[in-house]
Amino acid sequence: MNRIAEPGHTKRFFYDFIRLAGPYWTERRCWRPRLLGLTLALLVVAQVTLVIRLNIWTADLFDALERRSTDRAMDQIGIFVLILLGTMATNTAHLMVRRWLQFDWRRWLTARVIGDWMKDARHYQADRIPGDHANPDGRIAEDIRIATESAVDLVSTLFYCMLLLVAFVGILWSLSGWVRVAGVDVPGHLVVLAFAYAGAGAVVAFMLGRPLVRATDVRQTREAEFRFSLVRSHESGEPIAVARGEPLERERLRTAYETIAESWRDQSLGLARLLTFSSGYIVLASVLPILVGVPRFLENTLSLGRLVQSGQAFQQVTAALSWPVDNLAVIAGWRASVERVLLLEGAVRTAAAEAARKGEVSIELDRAPASQLRVQNLWVTAADGTATLSDLSLTVEPGERVLVDGDHEAASALFRVLAGIWPWGRGRVELPADDALMAIGPWPFLPQGSLRQALAFPDATDCHDDAMLRDTLSGVGLAYLASRLDEAADWTQILTPAEVQRLSFARIILSRPRWIVLGNATDTLDSASADTMLRLVVDRLPEACLLLIGQHPGSRDIFHRQLMLERASGGEIILHELHARRQAAKLPRSRPLSVIDRLRKGYGD
Incomplete structure (x- = not known):
């Protein structure tokens, strides 16, 4: 059982990741990643700007329709075309720059890890050091890809949601006006409602996601066991054929596959429950602020355009606040992949340090x-x-x-x-x-x-x-x-x-x-x-x-x-010091960012 990671261990996790992958951004004469990163940030700003402009355009369009002004409505159509073209161009450019940056970072980190691993017999020596660093091929080919691609995605979407939150909280606050509650005038009620709505949605999502996480973990385990059975049958092809053991082996493989069925059913039920909630959550988020604003609209203190605009702003705020929930699985996958790469890199560094020993114990x-x-x-x-x-x-x-x-x-x-x-x-x-x-x-x-x-x-x-x-x-x-x-x-x-x-x-x-x-x-x-x-x-x-x-x-x-x-x-x-180090390596290891595991399990039992 892994111990809960202490704050220092979490800091060490980020420090080790920055030490390993950070030089890609900080090396001298390394202008390409900085240029790509700056371009990506500017494109995110452009995306948020276009979303804000679309929100303002919605208000202007419905105000023009409310006044039955043909000229203003036609002007808004022209503005919408510009917003549409700008959104298409910006999103396409964002996709291309993001993928260039992801692949370039992955190429650099892959070359660095392979360079350290495939040097002075460290790849051989690291295998003799105890620890969780087996299957270096998967760690280099797959985990480095996830570590770099997910990091860029997470930072990009977090920056986008932060800008979105800052911008639309201000817009939603200005659209909220003042409402009287128990005889007291209260400002920004839609902002308070958005935070409360997003918080309640996160709690329900965690509760519904708990059995889904368990079912997913069980299914992945069963799938891995089935793949291992297939590999074992393939590698043992000759002895199976000589012994005429195909019928028994076929039945064993069928039984191994059938173990997936129960976890598949549990996962499907969990997905259905979560989808039912999320569908209603998204639809209600678009209608709730409009329903709340109807009295002010009927009192003629809020225009139709501003009423619709408040609905869109409410959706943007709740979407931005939902970033941790929406990306929980991505963060967990990123953490696991980074940890696997760091464990391999740590074994290589240990091998290099032990090979470089001097004195009477070397x-x-x-x-x-x-x-x-x-x-x-x-x-x-x-x-x-x-x-x-x-x-x-x-x-x-x-x-x-x-x-x-x-x-x-x-x-x-x-x-x-x-x-x-x-x-x-x-x-x-x-x-x-x-x-x-x-x-x-x-x-x-x-x-x-x-x-x-x-x-x-x-x-x-x-x-x-x-x-x-x-x-x-x-x-x-x-x-x-x-x-x-x-x-x-x-x-x-x-x-x-x-x-x-x-x-x-x-x-x-x-x-x-x-x-x-x-x-x-x-x-x-x-x-x-x-x-x-x-x-x-x-x-x-x-x-x-x-x-x-x-x-x-x-x-x-x-x-x-x-x-x-x-x-x-x-x-x-x-080598007494080395022996003591090997014994210490067998002790349970703290898991960085363990709060992610606790959240994914619905805070555990």
Whole structure:
């Protein structure tokens, strides 16, 4: 259960959002957002001005009709055409500028988040940090869109309603005149009535919306469960087909879908109740001030035009006052999306800060042109600070071939450190410069695109000519792919795991690094193929250092020496501060703007 957010937490929420997304507006030489924002504000002012002018035009038109003045009525028709054209042009311009601003802000924020996330292995490290920041793809693609688009919409509509309120409260006050209540003359009675009417409408809307919110939440949960069931069935297609389990799985999917029906019915009833009220609320808002003003009209103290004008002004005031109610769901959705983006960004920042640790409680990683690969007093921990590999020292000379075998977890931990992607531990590691060292794990990444791109990754495709690519493919036993260099496909799905590992050795031959670190890079190959791949590297790159960490199914004769690793046991905590931080992260988290949740639930039970 989330705790109610304290005021300081709410302030922190806005501060973090401004820190993340605010530089779009404040960066030097960033004239585009300021120009778009100013233009949007001016267009909102123009919209409100046209609404005010239309309200005045209504009074003038009905006054002309009341006097049966043809000339004045015809003049009002001409004025209305101008107001209509101005409204059409202003609303269209407002739409285009608003959408340009929304997309430009989204583009900037997406680039910033991706830039921080996809940098120095932070995307990998952030996944190892506990917290609610899973599914970064959805947070970047969808939540950033909602965070930026809804923010512009909310600010724009709030500014519009504030201007509308200020303008029409004055108009409604002047149209109200004076009324006698219990022998006392009272001014501005229509303004008081508008505030009371809007307040009563908000209370009723909250009461009617309470079961609707619950039904909507239940329906969204059921819909998500149904989608998950479909995804699971798709991913498990082969075992379902082999077991002939389609009838049972079909029935399970049908049952999962039927669970949506009850929440759909409850949501429909809630929408019907709310629509019934809102329909009457809107219609009554247009008639109520006219009914209240009829006595003054019949007493000839209020003209027909001013009577109709007061009705329109009353509607505008109540509409402006209804902004919080009308936008409650939008605010809640915006808050949730911003929070999801901030949680991802926070995990990335935590990963960056922990990778940048210095001193005795950090892995001191030194990358420089070196004549050795050296590890001194290295302790590697899990992301929570508990040891997995203890007090390792290792030196590898140029041209040397070393097999580091033993415990799987310990070997994987060492490989991640030498690959430069694991910051948790302590000790000193001296590595060659990035351009001299190549690290390849058991599942090398194959980008979607042509086979040429998959072979060259992470280098550019024009680094190698076709003859070299074909010769390398032939050397690693993939000659049949030589004719498919320019074929675009998801090669991870096309190639078998063994073929993917062969392709990784082709990359090594093409890149010609002087230092090669392999992590379980031959574990899917048979022993003969594994030996063939390693001997190919030795023949093609005789001066390269080869360090294989993990399982190797082939012969050990190719290596100059072998080292056995043992996993640190007992769960010893090495990084106490980090461990305490991980434990604190498991505590219930305060939810910013929790008042939004309370309001959406009708103030709760």
